[in-house]
Amino acid sequence: MRWFLLLGLVCVAKANLIVPACEDPGEIDNGNKQGTSFFIGDKVTYSCNANYRMDGKAELTCSEVAKLTFEFQPKKPSCELLSCGDAPVVENGVGKPSATPSVPGSTAWYDCDDGYRRDGPGDISCQDDETWQTAPTCIQKTCGDIDVVVNGAYAADTIPATPGTQATLSCDAGYEAVNSSPIDCEATDGGNGDPSWTGVSSCRFLSCGDAPVVENGVGKPSATPSVPGSTAWYDCDDGYRRDGPGDISCQDDETWQTAPTCIQKTCGDIDVVVNGAYAADTIPATAGTTATLTCEPGYEAADSTPIDCKETNGGEGDPSWTTLSSCEEKTCGDIGVVVNGAYAADNDPATAGTTATLTCEPGYEAADSTPIDCKETNGGEGDPSWTTLSSCEEKTCGDIGVVVNGAYAADNDPATAGTTATLTCEPGYEAADSTPIDCKETNGGEGDPSWTTLSSCEDKTCPAFEAQEDITINLAAGENYREINIFAMTATDEGSGLRDVICTPEPGTYPAGAGPCVVSCTATDNAGNSCDGSYTINLVKAAVKSCGVPPQVDNGKVKASAEPSIAGSTTAWYDCNDGYKLEGLNDIECQDDATWQEAPECIAVAECPLGFIRDGPSGRCFKLVTDQSFFDAACKRCKAEGGFLALASTTEQAQEVTAFLSAQQRSANHWINLNQLCGSWQTTEFAEVSSSITWRNNNNADCAASNRSGLAQICCWKRLPAVCEAS
Numbered sequence: 221m222r223w224f225l226l227l228g229l230v231c232v233a234k235a236n237l238i239v240p241a242c243e244d245p246g247e248i249d250n251g252n253k254q255g256t257s258f259f260i261g262d263k264v265t266y267s268c269n270a271n272y273r274m275d276g277k278a279e280l281t282c283s284e285v286a287k288l289t290f291e292f293q294p295k296k297p298s299c300e301l302l303s304c305g306d307a308p309v310v311e312n313g314v315g316k317p318s319a320t321p322s323v324p325g326s327t328a329w330y331d332c333d334d335g336y337r338r339d340g341p342g343d344i345s346c347q348d349d350e351t352w353q354t355a356p357t358c359i360q361k362t363c364g365d366i367d368v369v370v371n372g373a374y375a376a377d378t379i380p381a382t383p384g385t386q387a388t389l390s391c392d393a394g395y396e397a398v399n400s401s402p403i404d405c406e407a408t409d410g411g412n413g414d415p416s417w418t419g420v421s422s423c424r425f426l427s428c429g430d431a432p433v434v435e436n437g438v439g440k441p442s443a444t445p446s447v448p449g450s451t452a453w454y455d456c457d458d459g460y461r462r463d464g465p466g467d468i469s470c471q472d473d474e475t476w477q478t479a480p481t482c483i484q485k486t487c488g489d490i491d492v493v494v495n496g497a498y499a500a501d502t503i504p505a506t507a508g509t510t511a512t513l514t515c516e517p518g519y520e521a522a523d524s525t526p527i528d529c530k531e532t533n534g535g536e537g538d539p540s541w542t543t544l545s546s547c548e549e550k551t552c553g554d555i556g557v558v559v560n561g562a563y564a565a566d567n568d569p570a571t572a573g574t575t576a577t578l579t580c581e582p583g584y585e586a587a588d589s590t591p592i593d594c595k596e597t598n599g600g601e602g603d604p605s606w607t608t609l610s611s612c613e614e615k616t617c618g619d620i621g622v623v624v625n626g627a628y629a630a631d632n633d634p635a636t637a638g639t640t641a642t643l644t645c646e647p648g649y650e651a652a653d654s655t656p657i658d659c660k661e662t663n664g665g666e667g668d669p670s671w672t673t674l675s676s677c678e679d680k681t682c683p684a685f686e687a688q689e690d691i692t693i694n695l696a697a698g699e700n701y702r703e704i705n706i707f708a709m710t711a712t713d714e715g716s717g718l719r720d721v722i723c724t725p726e727p728g729t730y731p732a733g734a735g736p737c738v739v740s741c742t743a744t745d746n747a748g749n750s751c752d753g754s755y756t757i758n759l760v761k762a763a764v765k766s767c768g769v770p771p772q773v774d775n776g777k778v779k780a781s782a783e784p785s786i787a788g789s790t791t792a793w794y795d796c797n798d799g800y801k802l803e804g805l806n807d808i809e810c811q812d813d814a815t816w817q818e819a820p821e822c823i824a825v826a827e828c829p830l831g832f833i834r835d836g837p838s839g840r841c842f843k844l845v846t847d848q849s850f851f852d853a854a855c856k857r858c859k860a861e862g863g864f865l866a867l868a869s870t871t872e873q874a875q876e877v878t879a880f881l882s883a884q885q886r887s888a889n890h891w892i893n894l895n896q897l898c899g900s901w902q903t904t905e906f907a908e909v910s911s912s913i914t915w916r917n918n919n920n921a922d923c924a925a926s927n928r929s930g931l932a933q934i935c936c937w938k939r940l941p942a943v944c945e946a947s
Contacts, residue, residue: 242282268299304346313358332358363405372423391423428470437482456482487529496547515547517600552594561612580612582665617659626677645677767810771819796822848939858944882928889925891942
C-alpha cells in the first residue's frame with residue numbers, strides 16, 4: 221500500500237512540516253544568476269557581463285514579506301551598459317571613436333585641422349569609471365616673435381603671424397635697412413612643421429656697416445661702427461675651411477672688400493645601391509649626418525641600420541660614409557596547408573610574380589585549378605603575399621544524362637565514387653533495366669569517376685481487360701436499379717499506362733430488372749495501342765427486408781448508411797446539438813428482424829462555471845492551470861477556482877482527461893487526482909487505474925499526472941501545471 225504527503229513546498233516522509241520557499245527570481249539580461257535553492261533564507265547572487273554595471277543589489281535573500289508570503293528581497297537588479305558617451309570635442313580638431321557606444325577599453329583618436337598641431341596624446345581611452353582620459357588640444361601653427369633688430373623693428377600685418385603673413389622693417393633715424401624687402405612667415409616640412417620667418421634684415425649706420433656675413437664662419441670688425449679704413453678678419457666654424465683672404469677692409473665708397481667663404485667639409489655622394497638608394501638627412505652631408513636606405517617596390521634592405529658620415533684624421537681630413545647595405549628581393553614565404561593536396565611554386569624563394577600550382581591526391585581535384593600568384597601589396601611597400609588558395613574536393617560523377625520519360629535520383633549529392641542512382645519512370649513507362657547505376661572510379665582514382673551505363677524508360681504493354689467474377693446483388697422490392705461502385709477493369713493502378721477508358725454502361729448505374737448485364741470497355745495506352753474487354757454483372761431481383769427510417773431524436777440528428785435501410789446491413793449514427801450530450805449508443809443497427817436497436821437520447825448539460833471549458837465528448841467541465849506548482853498547491857488552486865483537481869479514478873475518466881489534453885495540444889504532464897483527497901496521506905489502491913501506473917517501490921510520495929499519451933507517476937514535490945474540474 222502506498223501513501224502520499226504533500227508538505228507545502230517540501231515532501232518529508234515522517235512529519236507534517238511546512239518549509240516555505242520563494243519563486244525562482246529568474247535570470248537578468250546581460251548577466252548571470254548563481255543559486256538554485258529557493259527556500260527561506262537561501263540566497264541568489266547576480267553578476268553582470270563585461271562592460272555592464274549592476275543597478276541594484278547583487279545578492280537576494282528568500283524572506284517572509286507577509287504572513288505565509290515569501291519573496292526574494294531586495295528586488296532583482298539589472299545590468300546597464302557602461303559607456304563614456306561621445307568623445308570629448310576638441311576645437312580645431314576631430315575625435316574619432318573606435319566603437320559606438322564607447323565602452324570601457326575603447327579608444328578615440330584625434331587629428332587636428334590644417335594649420336594646427338596636436339598638443340597631447342594621439343588617442344585617449346574610455347576608463348572603467350565611464351569617463352574619458354584628458355583629450356589633446358589643437359594649437360595654431362605660428363611664426364612667433366621676430367628677432368630683435370638693433371636700431372629698428374619689424375611690424376607684421378597680422379597677429380598672430382600664420383603662414384602668408386608679411387612683416388616690414390622700419391629703421392631708426394640715421395639708419396637704413398640693409399634689405400628693405402618684407403620678410404615672410406613660411407610653412408616648413410610641407411606644412412607639417414611649425415612655420416618660420418624668412419631671413420631678417422638689419423638697420424645699418426651710414427658706413428660700411430657690419431662686416432660681410434660669411435655663412436658657417438664669423439667676421440670680426442676692428443671698429444664699430446665700421447668706418448672706411450677699418451678692417452674685419454674671418455674664422456670658419458668647425459667642419460668648415462676658409463677660401464679667400466683672412467681679413468678685408470671698409471673702402472671709401474662705404475663698401476667692404478670681398479669677404480672669404482667657408483666651405484663645408486662633406487662626405488660626398490653615396491655609392492650606387494642596386495634596386496635602392498640612400499637619402500641623407502642633411503645635404504651636404506657633414507660629419508654626424510646619417511643616411512637611410514630606401515629599396516624599390518618588391519625589395520627590402522638586408523640591413524636597415526642607417527649609415528653615418530664620420531670624421532677622419534681627428535677632423536682634419538674629409539669625412540667618409542660607413543659601410544653600405546644592399547636591397548634584396550622580398551618573398552611570399554610558405555604556402556598554407558591544403559587538405560588532400562599541396563601547392564608547388566615555380567620559383568624558390570617565391571618572389572613577386574612567382575606562381576604556384578595545386579596538385580591533389582588521387583580521387584581529389586582542385587576546386588579552382590588556376591595557379592595562385594605571389595603578389596605585391598601596398599604598391600610594393602608591404603610584403604608580397606599569395607593570392608587566395610583553392611582546395612582539393614573529392615571528385616564527383618557530375619550530372620546523370622537525360623532519360624526520356626524518366627529520371628535518375630542519386631543517393632548522395634554531390635555524387636562521389638560509390639554513389640548509386642535509381643531510375644524512376646513516368647506513368648505508363650517502366651525501366652528496361654531497374655538495376656541502380658554506380659558512380660565508379662576510373663584509372664585507379666587518377667581519372668574523374670563516371671556513371672555506369674544508363675537504362676531507359678520503355679512503354680508498358682497494354683494489359684488486356686480481365687473478366688471479373690460475376691457479381692450478384694439483391695435488389696429490394698420495388699427497386700429498378702441500385703448504384704454500386706464496381707470498377708470496370710482490374711488494371712486500375714496509376715502505372716498501368718491506360719488512358720481514355722470508356723465503359724458502357726457506365727460503372728455505378730445498371731438497367732432495370734434482374735438478369736445479366738454485360739459491361740464493355742475500351743482504352744488506349746501511352747503508345748497509342750487500343751485495348752478492349754468486358755465483364756458481366758448478374759443482377760438478381762429479390763425481396764429484401766427494410767427497417768424503414770431510423771428513429772429521430774430531439775435536439776440531435778441521425779444519418780443512415782443506406783436508404784432505404786436493409787435488415788442486417790444498415791447502420792444509423794447520432795450526433796447531439798451544442799449544449800446536449802448523448803446518453804446511450806452512438807450508433808444503432810437495422811437488425812435481422814427489420815427493427816432498429818433502441819435509439820439514444822440527447823440530454824441537456826449544465827453550463828460550465830466561468831473560465832471552465834466544456835469537453836464535448838465527455839460533457840465534463842475542465843480548466844487548464846498553466847502555472848507550475850507542487851501537487852498539494854495544485855489541489856488548493858483548483859479548490860480556489862471553484863472546483864477540484866480533475867478526477868481519473870476510472871479508466872473512462874482517465875481516457876477523457878487524456879483526450880481533453882490532446883485536444884488542447886498539451887503534451888507535458890499535468891497534475892490530476894485519483895480521488896478527491898488532497899493534503900494528507902492517501903491510498904491509491906482502490907482506484908481502478910492504479911494498476912496501470914508503475915509506482916516506485918522506494919518512495920511513498922508518489923502522485924499521478926496525465927498527458928495526451930496517458931497517466932504517469934510523478935514525485936509530489938515536482939512543479940507541474942494542472943487540470944481542474946468543476947462539478
